Amino acid sequence: MxxxxxxxxxxxxxxxxxxxAVFLVYPLFNIVTGSFGTGSxxxxxxxxxxxxYLQAVTNTVMLGIAVTATTVVIAVPLAYVAARYxxxxxxxxxxLPLITLVIxxxxxxxxxxxxxxxxxxxxxxxxxxxIDLPSFYGWPGLIIALTFSYYTYVYIGxxxxxxxxxxxxxxxxxxxxxxxxxxxxxxxxxVIMPAVLASALLVFTLVVGNFATATILGGRxxxxxxxxxxxxxxxxxxxxxxxxxxxxxxxxxxxxxxxVQRWIVSRGRHEVVQGRGAKxxxxxGLSGLGIGVAAGIIVVISLLPxxxxxxxxxxxxxxxxxxxxxWTTANLERLFNNAPEPLFNSLVYAGTATVVSIAFSTLxxxxxxxxxxxxxxxxxxxxxxxxxxxxxxxxxxxxMSFNAGWLPLTGTAGIIVLAYIVRRLPFGIRxxxxxxxxxxxxxxxxxxxxxxxxxxxFLRVVLPxxxxxxxxxxxxxxxxxxxxxxxxxxxxxxxxxTLPIQIYKLIDSGLMAQASAYGLVLIVVILLPIIVATRxxxxxxxSSRA
Amino acid sequence: MTEQxxxxxxxxxxxxxxxxxxxxxxxxxxxxxxTPNSAQAVDAVKEVVERARPPLRINxxxxxxxxxxxxxxxxxxxxxxxxxxxxxxNTLGDFRSLYQAYRSPEAAAIPDSLRQPEDLWTATNIHVxxxxxxxxxxxxxxxxxxxxxxxxxxxxxxIIIADPQNSSTGYTxxxxxxxxxxxxxxxxxxxxxxxxxSASAVLRGVAQGEYAVGLTFESNAYGYVAGGQREIQLVYxxxxxxxxPEFQALVKDAPAGATARRAFxxxxxxxxxxxxxxxxxxxxxxxxxxxxxxxxxxxxxxxRVFPTDETEAAAKRAEFLAQWQQIVAAVN
Numbered sequence: 001m002x003x004x005x006x007x008x009x010x011x012x013x014x015x016x017x018x019x020x021a022v023f024l025v026y027p028l029f030n031i032v033t034g035s036f037g038t039g040s041x042x043x044x045x046x047x048x049x050x051x052x053y054l055q056a057v058t059n060t061v062m063l064g065i066a067v068t069a070t071t072v073v074i075a076v077p078l079a080y081v082a083a084r085y086x087x088x089x090x091x092x093x094x095x096l097p098l099i100t101l102v103i104x105x106x107x108x109x110x111x112x113x114x115x116x117x118x119x120x121x122x123x124x125x126x127x128x129x130x131i132d133l134p135s136f137y138g139w140p141g142l143i144i145a146l147t148f149s150y151y152t153y154v155y156i157g158x159x160x161x162x163x164x165x166x167x168x169x170x171x172x173x174x175x176x177x178x179x180x181x182x183x184x185x186x187x188x189x190x191v192i193m194p195a196v197l198a199s200a201l202l203v204f205t206l207v208v209g210n211f212a213t214a215t216i217l218g219g220r221x222x223x224x225x226x227x228x229x230x231x232x233x234x235x236x237x238x239x240x241x242x243x244x245x246x247x248x249x250x251x252x253x254x255x256x257x258x259x260v261q262r263w264i265v266s267r268g269r270h271e272v273v274q275g276r277g278a279k280x281x282x283x284x285g286l287s288g289l290g291i292g293v294a295a296g297i298i299v300v301i302s303l304l305p306x307x308x309x310x311x312x313x314x315x316x317x318x319x320x321x322x323x324x325x326x327w328t329t330a331n332l333e334r335l336f337n338n339a340p341e342p343l344f345n346s347l348v349y350a351g352t353a354t355v356v357s358i359a360f361s362t363l364x365x366x367x368x369x370x371x372x373x374x375x376x377x378x379x380x381x382x383x384x385x386x387x388x389x390x391x392x393x394x395x396x397x398x399x400m401s402f403n404a405g406w407l408p409l410t411g412t413a414g415i416i417v418l419a420y421i422v423r424r425l426p427f428g429i430r431x432x433x434x435x436x437x438x439x440x441x442x443x444x445x446x447x448x449x450x451x452x453x454x455x456x457x458f459l460r461v462v463l464p465x466x467x468x469x470x471x472x473x474x475x476x477x478x479x480x481x482x483x484x485x486x487x488x489x490x491x492x493x494x495x496x497x498t499l500p501i502q503i504y505k506l507i508d509s510g511l512m513a514q515a516s517a518y519g520l521v522l523i524v525v526i527l528l529p530i531i532v533a534t535r536x537x538x539x540x541x542x543s544s545r546a
Numbered sequence: 547m548t549e550q551x552x553x554x555x556x557x558x559x560x561x562x563x564x565x566x567x568x569x570x571x572x573x574x575x576x577x578x579x580x581t582p583n584s585a586q587a588v589d590a591v592k593e594v595v596e597r598a599r600p601p602l603r604i605n606x607x608x609x610x611x612x613x614x615x616x617x618x619x620x621x622x623x624x625x626x627x628x629x630x631x632x633x634x635x636n637t638l639g640d641f642r643s644l645y646q647a648y649r650s651p652e653a654a655a656i657p658d659s660l661r662q663p664e665d666l667w668t669a670t671n672i673h674v675x676x677x678x679x680x681x682x683x684x685x686x687x688x689x690x691x692x693x694x695x696x697x698x699x700x701x702x703x704x705i706i707i708a709d710p711q712n713s714s715t716g717y718t719x720x721x722x723x724x725x726x727x728x729x730x731x732x733x734x735x736x737x738x739x740x741x742x743x744s745a746s747a748v749l750r751g752v753a754q755g756e757y758a759v760g761l762t763f764e765s766n767a768y769g770y771v772a773g774g775q776r777e778i779q780l781v782y783x784x785x786x787x788x789x790x791p792e793f794q795a796l797v798k799d800a801p802a803g804a805t806a807r808r809a810f811x812x813x814x815x816x817x818x819x820x821x822x823x824x825x826x827x828x829x830x831x832x833x834x835x836x837x838x839x840x841x842x843x844x845x846x847x848x849x850r851v852f853p854t855d856e857t858e859a860a861a862k863r864a865e866f867l868a869q870w871q872q873i874v875a876a877v878n
Contacts, residue, residue, distance in 0.1 A: 052871075110750065119683070119755030137740075215744040220878065226743050230712040240616070319586070320753065321773025403620050411626045490613075493578075493626060495605045505608055508746045509584035510753075510769060 008455060013367050013375040016360075020382045024422055027397030028385060032251075034244030043245025052222050057249060060224040064207040066143050071151040071203045076196060078151075078295055079158035087292045093299050099527070100152045101479055103305045104500065104519055105145075105212035106507050107312075111305040112136070112145045112217070137219030145213050148302045150203045156476065157199030160469070161192035161434065194437065198430045201261050202387070205254050209390035211486065224250055229392055247393040254388035306523070312516030320510030331517035341495065342502040343521055349413060349498060350482035353420035357481070358474045360421070361428030362466065366458065368429070369436040370444070387426045394422055395490025411493045419487040428477055435469035436462075475533050479526050499525070576603040577802045577809040580614040580627040583826075586769070590825035594818050595809070602809060611714070615641040618797055625799050628806035631813060632670045632792040634714050635662070636860035642666065645795040648807060652814035655832045660791050667793035668814060669831035671765075671822065674849060675719050675788045677781040678749070678767035683758035690759065692785040693727060697734040705738050706757040708745040710870060714790070715745060719761050721859045721866060722788035726852050729869075736870075737877040753778065763790075768827040768843060782844065786852030791831065 035043040047053045082093060100108075115122050116136040123133050134140060173187045211229045218226060224246055231243035316326040335343075361383075367373075368380045386394060398419055402409035409415040439462060447457040463470075485500040492501055499522040506515035581588060588606050595602050607614065611633040618627050619641060630638075630645075638645075649665040660669035677690060687700045696705060708716035724732040740757065742748055752760035753770050760767065770778040794813055800806035812818055819830040823840055830837070838845040859866075 110754070113754060113756060117754070117756050215742070216747050218743065219740070230709070230743060317773070319769040319773035320749070321770055321775045323774075399617065399620060403624065408624060410621060410624070489609070493605075493607060505585050509586055510746060510749055510766075511585060514585075 007373075009367060009371040010373050010375065012363070013371070013373060013379060016364055016367065016379060017375055017382070019360075020379070023418060024382060024385060024425075027394070027401040027422075028251075028389065030400045031244050031389075031393055031397045032248050034240060035248045041241065043241045043248075046242060047245055047249070053227065053246070056222040056224045056227050057253070059221050060208055060250070061253065063139075063142055063146070063221075063223065064204045067146045067150065067207045068200050068204045070143060070147040071154045072196065072200050074147065074298055075151040075154035075199075076158050078298055079155045079162060081291055081295050082155075083159050083162040085288070085291070087288065093295055099306055099523060100149060100302045101483060101526075103149075103309060103523075104485075104503050104507065104515070105149060105210070106216065106504075107309055107516070107519065108149055108305040109141075109145055109213050109216040110512075111308045112141065114308070115304070116141070116144075135219065137217055138221050141217035141219070142214065142221065145217055146207055146210065149213065150206055151298075151302070153202050153206070154196065154199045157195045157202075157430075157434070158192060160431075160472065161195030162188070195434045197261050198434060201257055202427070202430070204257055205387045208250050208254060209486075211390070211392070224253075225390060228390065243393075243396070247390065250390065251385075251388040258384055258387065309516050309519045309523070312512055313520040315513055315516075317511070317513035320512065322512060331513050332520070334514065335517045335521065339502075342497045342499045342518065343525070345413075345496055346482050346498040346500075346522070346525065349416050349420065349488075349496075350478060350484075353417045353424070353481050354474055354478045356417070357421045357424055357428050357477055358470060361425060361473075362432050362463075362470055365429050365432035365436055366462065369433050370439075370441065370462070383429045384426050386422055386424075391419075391423055391484070391486025391488075392490060395419055395487040398422070398487075398491055410491070413496060415491045416488050416496060416498070419491050420481045420484055423484055423487045424477055424481055427480060428473060431473040431476065432466070432469065435466055435473075439465050471533060471537070475529050478529055482526055483522065576605055577628045577806055578605050578607065578626060579629045579631050579809070580607045580609075580618060580797075581631045582609060582611045582614065582633060583631065587822060587826035587828065590821045591813065591818055594821045595812050598812065602805065602812065604809065610712075611637045612640075615644065618644050622798075625797055625801055627797045628800040628802045629794060629796060629810055629813070631794040634718075634790055634856070635667065635793055636856060636863075637714060638667050638793055638795060639860065644798055646798045646800065648796045648810060650807075650811045650814055652811050655816070655834050656814070657831075657833055660831050662793070667795040669791045670794050670813060671792050671819070671828040671831055672846075673715075673718075673763040673765060673790045673792060674782070674829060674846075674851075675715075675722065675790075676762065676764045676767055677783065678752050678760040678762055678770070679779045679781050680752050680755055680758055680777050681779060682777040683755050685758075687758075689779075690781060690783075692783045693723060693731070693735070694785055696738065696759065697727070697731060699738070701738040701759065703738070703740060704758040705735075705761065706740045706742055706748050706751045706759070707761040708748050709741050709743045711867060712743065713745045715763055715766075716741075716761075717859070717863070717867075718788055718790045718854075720870060722852060722854050724866070725854055726786060729873075732870075733873050733877060736873045741874070764843065765827045765829065768841070771842070772827065782849050784850065786850045788854055789851055790856070 078093075081087075082090065087093075113136065114120055116133065117123065118135070120136070123136070126133055136144075209225055211225045214223045214226050215229070228243055228246040228250070231240070231246060311324070312322065313331055314327050314329065316323045316328040316330065364379055364383055368376050368383075389397070398415055399410060402415060402418075409418065443465070444457050444462055447461045448454060452460065482498075483500055484498075485504055488498055489501050489504060492498070497505070499518055503515045503518045503522065506512075506518065585608075588608070592604050595604055607617075607627070609617075614627075614630065615633075615637070618625070618630065621627070622644065645666045647665045650668060653661060653665075653668050656669055660672075662668070677696065679689060681689065683704070687698075688695075690696050690701075707719060710716035710720050720732065723735055727735070742751065745762075748760045748762050749766055749770070751757045752767075753775060764780055764782075767778070767780055771780060794810065796806060796810050802809070814832070816832060816834065819828075819832050820835055820840065822828040823830055823835065823837065827841060827843065829843070829846070836845075837843055838848075
């Protein structure tokens with residue numbers, strides 16, 4: 001339904017647009033104008049002249065497509081199993097993949113090297129038996145490590161969508177004579193497709209923006225993100241013009257993908273009348289066991305970096321040298337006694353950002369999905385913009401824009417919170433939107449036709465329907481915000497280190513044991529709300545219990 | 547929002563924006579240092595400085611040198627940093643207008659050759675290039691003693707270095723090699739090298755046995771020796787190695803005012819430089835500290851140094867990097 005110009009929804013849309021223009025479009029404008037450089041040297045002519053830049057663009061696209069494909073292949077079946085079947089240890093399988101979201105990528109990359117690097121456990125074992133593995137550096141390492149870092153995003157998106165899917169549709173299809181498998185594919189796929197596509201797109205953008213893994217495992221494969229980062233923060237000879245140019249290229253790249261996704265979604269929009277989700281089926285027999293084991297293997301592989309982290313946190317270290325097998329609690333004691341500030345900072349900044357972000361993205365999504373008007377297409381595209389911006393670019397844009405002038409934010413906690421909100425905005429919007437697509441218009445229309453004013457109808461009818469999804473989105477926003485590094489590390493100021501920043505600093509100094517201790521605390525901080533939400537408040541975050 | 551920032555905002559409203567935050571900071575005795583240095587180094591300094599009377603509190607912002615310097619430039623109208631600690635003269639030279647000339651009384655103990663003539667920056671420590679060797683990964687190859695040894699094709703794919711494009715360590719080493727062994731030597735070394743875009747991955751790569759040799763500064767690699775990882779050894783090439791002093795600078799209009807200058811002096815003082823040597827293995831710029839007595843590093847006099855011209859290295863940077871990229875493309 002369309003909202004009229006001049007209605008309360010129209011003015012709300014306008015207000016939201018102004019907020020976005022100040023905190024998102026203006027910093028972005030500053031970055032993009034930077035790419036034309038000063039004087040005769042335009043970043044764009046350099047880009048076309050140097051083959052390594054074009055090579056990097058091609059590689060980035062290929063890597064993005066490859067990792068997006070592998071994450072979907074792994075995550076969709078896993079999500080299906082987690083949502084529709086019961087098996088021993090299911091609650092563990094359903095929650096643990098979330099941890100991969102927060103394991104510092106540097107630790108993930110190190111763990112993969114411990115297994116498959118030049119001196120890796122498996123590499124040496126196979127070499128002893130006459131099998132020489134190809135080098136893990138380059139494409140194999142990038143694809144494997146990034147897949148296991150990012151498949152969780154598709155997993156979460158798909159679980160939520162399958163949960164929202166009305167199993168009566170499936171039963172109807174079956175009663176009309178299609179086989180169970182075929183009916184599932186034909187009926188369920190179109191409904192969950194927007195969610196899968198949205199999260200797959202997110203993976204693509206994460207790959208395009210990824211720096212941490214690419215720099216360690218990339219080997220000789222030049223990538224856009226690494227070149228951008230180098231242009232931005234190189235120790236010497238940094239190049240702000242090229243940084244802006246390369247960032248602009250990735251913006252263009254992701255915009256393109258965004259349009260393709262829109263086009264696919266717009267071709268078949270499915271509104272599901274509120275129905276009942278499917279009951280989780282208990283798995284029996286060999287096929288059940290097989291599925292369970294396959295799901296288990298994926299989860300175990302993705303948790304290996306966690307094992308490294310936990311072991312590291314309790315291992316004695318002298319400087320950068322780890323004494324594996326010599327256990328201690330000294331690392332954690334040191335953290336809590338000497339330097340707990342990063343923990344407090346993280347809690348305050350990420351908490352504030354989560355509350356603001358959820359409120360903002362729920363409202364904006366509601367406008368975009370349910371109150372389409374002249375302004376909402378603009379809202380839709382602008383809120384998706386941060387997808388196209390790497391964290392580094394967001395950070396630099398904010399510092400450029402709010403350093404002085406009418407709103408000086410540099411040196412305050414405000415700019416960190418702002419960076420968090422901007423960075424995770426599309427995530428919140430996508431989440432809320434995909435839920436709203438499944439809330440039928442008829443319910444709200446009924447409320448309004450019974451005489452309840454529009455805003456009250458939203459607050460009293462739509463919001464309660466969205467509540468479980470909002471709670472889930474809040475927890476997930478918290479998860480990704482508290483783990484955010486690349487934008488916050490650009491904007492933070494002295495004494496305002498967050499947990500990820502502290503971890504990054506320690507890893508960069510080679511102090512893996514202390515970094516692991518902070519990493520462990522970070523994981524607890526992330527898991528606590530999830531546990532409280534699922535156990536205490538019985539919010540159904542990840543699994544389907546219809 | 548903290549009470550302090552609220553008060554700041556109010557004062558700002560009274561058109562006292564320029565003076566108020568500065569006053570607050572100067573009174574609290576906190577100094578903000580922008581630094582690319584490691585957490586060990588920062589902790590070592592903090593430990594000494596925070597015990598000083600009257601107390602001095604240090605907050606650090608870390609990041610790459612150029613990243614931080616650009617940030618100081620961006621903040622020039624409203625400075626946040628008091629000191630920049632520390633980087634090579636070339637990196638600092640690109641941002642000359644950001645610093646306040648200051649001659650510290652502590653500089654008397656530092657050789658003239660390590661001081662900038664206008665006192666825009668002062669040397670804090672000297673980096674010495676080493677080959678960090680993992681003996682477990684030798685696999686029959688003799689341990690290298692010189693740059694010439696590393697040209698042997700037996701080392702192909704087993705040596706790692708930070709990308710000279712974005713690491714001054716990598717640049718210093720490759721520039722030195724090109725001067726010491728000529729273009730042909732550089733070409734042969736390049737054929738053996740793996741280049742990492744992450745400088746800290748060089749150290750982890752060698753410690754973890756991914757690579758047999760890492761080309762880096764002694765201060766970075768020595769932590770693994772001091773930590774007791776026995777297979778790690780530092781090789782000072784017998785045909786001469788390269789050095790690169792690092793410098794600190796006082797930021798113009800530093801918000802902490804006189805406290806900033808006091809922090810500047812303390813960073814150059816004997817107790818801080820000794821602590822840095824013992825905790826972070828930074829070879830001091832002061833001539834009154836006996837290195838070999840305090841840590842298991844050779845005295846400067848026992849190391850053969852091949853002199854390179856840093857000014858020339860900086861002036862020809864673009865040219866050299868272009869040449870380097872051609873070489874890399876040709877040997878791979």
